[in-house]
Amino acid sequence: MRRTMLFLPGNNPNMMMNGGLLGADSIIFDLEDAVAPDQKDAARDLVKQALTALDFGRCERIIRINALDTPYWETDLEEMIPLRPAMIMPTKVSGAEYIRKLDQRMSEIEAANGLPVGEIRLIPLLETTLGIENAYGIATASPRMEALYLGAEDLTADLRCGRTKEGAEIAYARGRLVCAARAAGIEAYDTPFTDVEDMEGLEADARLAKGLGYTGKAVISPRHVDCVNRVFSPSPQEIAYARDVFEAIRQAKEQGKGAISLRGKMIDAPIVQRARLVLEAASEIEGVNYL
Structure with missing residues (x-):
């Protein structure tokens, strides 16, 4: 279950030391925007030490690398891939060719280090207008693809508009990205809410993303982790309804009924699928088998 992905600056040893204790499902070691060129x-050395020496528990480890039009990305891969992070997050991804070039270099480095080729997954950061328009091609460009992730700050700069808490300016991008991800059979992750103090705004933004079909949300502050985890976790009411759906199916089978209804509404395949997803998520989060 990946509800929250917490960014940790690659040049901040204090945050990295506590990364596994902050409650996020995934932690993103940032070698890009958070790090000045001369650092x-x-x-990279700090991140290597952290991944080698620290225990991050159940937290998934992701590395955000520099864009392919910089002189840093290959060194990022050469030094990070041998540490076997779960995923690489490439930045400023514009199209399928970008992913294919990255995939090829990753395969070469995996092979050179005796690692299974294709083991490390990809979660591209789509943060340009071209990347959004090419979202499906990006999502299907490599078998490494795990998810797409929306980056609104750079995107709104590319759109030449302001970035607001309400997010009307990124409504199209949010819809386009999640549709592309689902069409490709992968996950979709929403952009961070950047006001650290506005917890009500954070919750509203997270609920909007969940309502659009996003799997989870990136966060830039440890203070945001609990709220986003809660929003993207099934509520007790959702779990109870999902269990009722499967109980209704069981009873209908026992009684030999073809049509199934619950609370006055017919139970069709999409309802069953949503109920299954709720119970799978709840089982993973709580360590209880609801299915």
């Missing part, structure tokens, strides 16, 4: 080497 790239030092940040």
Whole structure:
């Protein structure tokens, strides 16, 4: 279950030391925006030390690398891939060719280090207008693809508009990205809410993303983790309804009924699928088998 992905600056050892204790499902070691050009080497060294020496528990480890039009990305891969992170997050992804070039270099480095080729997954960051328009091609460009992730700050700069808490300016991008991800059979993750103090705004933004079909949300502050985890976890009411759906199916089978209804509404395949997803998520989060 990946509800929250918490960014940790690659040049901040204090945050990295506590990364596994902050409650996020995934932690993203950032070698890109959070690190100045003259600190790239030092940040890689710090991240390498952290991944080698620290226990991050159940937290998934993701590395955000520099864009392919910079002189840093290959060194990022050469030094990070041998540490076997779960995923690489490429930035400024514009199209399928970008992913294919990255995939090829990752395969070469995996092979050179005796690692299974294709083991490390990809979660591309779509943060340009071209990337949004090419979202489905990106989502299907490599078998490594795990998810798409929306980056609104750079995107709104590319759109030449302001970034607001309400998010009307990224409504199209949010819809386009989640549709592309679902069509490709992968997950979709929403952009961070950048006001650290506005918890009500955070919750509203997270609920909007969940309502659009996003799997989870990236966060830039540990203070946001609990709220986003709660929003993207099934509620007790959702779990209870999903269990009722499967109980209604069981009873209908026992009684030899073809049509199934619950609370006055017919139970069709989409309802069953949603109920199954709710119970699978609840089972993973709570460690209880609801199915």
